[in-house]
Amino acid sequence: MTVGAGVAAATAYALPANQPPERFYRGGEQIARLRGVGRAQPRTPEDWVGSATTLFGEASLGRTVLPGGTTLAAAIEADPVGWLGEQHVQAFGADPALLVKLLDAGQRLPVHAHPDVPFARQHLGLGHGKTEAWLFLEPADVALGFSRDIAADELARWVEHQDVDAMLGAMHTLRARAGDAVLVPAGTPHAIGEGALLVELQEPTDLSILMEWRDFAIDGATDGHLGLGFDTALAAVERHGMTASQVEALRSATAATTGELLPAAASFFRAERTRGSATWDAGYSVVVCTSGEATMTSETGRSLRIARGSTILTAHACGVWDVKAQPGFEAIRCRPPAS
Structure with a gap:
């Protein structure tokens, strides 16, 4: 397909x-x-x-070029709602804004x-x-x-x-x-x-x-x-x-902060720091793992191992993510502006 x-x-x-x-x-x-x-x-x-x-x-x-040779820009243009979610598309069109x-x-x-x-x-x-x-x-x-x-x-x-x-x-x-x-x-x-x-x-x-x-x-x-x-x-x-x-x-x-890191910047972008196991809501995001490792499983059944240095791209259509962490896991989840 x-x-x-x-x-x-x-x-x-x-x-x-x-x-x-x-x-x-x-x-x-x-x-x-x-x-x-x-x-x-x-x-x-x-x-x-x-x-x-x-x-x-x-x-x-x-x-970014995705597996198979399609650029991320072209993939989003072809399926903006799947990648970005309907609310985001209504606000920004097929622009990930991030x-x-x-x-x-x-x-x-x-x-x-x-x-x-x-x-x-x-x-x-x-x-x-x-x-x-x-x-x-x-x-x-x-x-x-x-x-x-x-x-x-x-x-x-x-x-x-x-x-x-x-x-x-x-x-x-x-x-x-x-x-x-x-x-x-x-x-x-x-x-x-x-x-x-x-x-x-x-x-x-x-x-x-x-x-x-x-x-x-x-x-x-x-x-x-x-x-x-x-x-x-x-x-x-x-x-x-x-x-x-x-x-x-x-x-x-600071280093002690978990959850939202940039509350004043929500009209431009959002970033959340996760330590340990977590549930992530549906949404387009770029995830950077800064330490440890975990397994991410989406409600659509997609499972990924994430470890220090990993960078993960998720689409809105993946749904909610269940993150099962090993000790010492930390990641930053980067997201588009609130829509």
């Missing part, structure tokens, strides 16, 4: 790594260790898990920001911006938000002259711990620190405005402004200063 007949949507998949090659920053070894697959290829710091999204400017790179990545910062990432929905709609004709959230598996310092108001001409001057010290000197430092969940609203300037390993949830786009590219393997002057020019692109950056307490408030969960 075909994908459109609902067969693919009535099951679930254990997904292999999906790591676009030759990214402009280093990383990948921590993802390889998490997945237990040996050494990483050079410059593969991102694993696009259950992705119906392409890299910016690419026709297909970044999209992108999940594993990210391994083998070096500090450059200072950058992502546009919000109104900017992306006006300037790029897109329905999503790129609000994101970080679920830390390994600790790291991150530069997050400006600590004072920054004038437009000052920001433009920093970017033109690549005055990285001035940029970083005007930003807060958040010391993220393993287990923390941090929400990053679109527009917020940020730079993830070296050593971070995280599960990243985001709106399903690859829209980044680079303010820093010195010492990175990218021509930021050409490729850092989404083809809009910096005069336009930098208008998407939030230049208002944040207080230290406002930055701290973006940390919505």
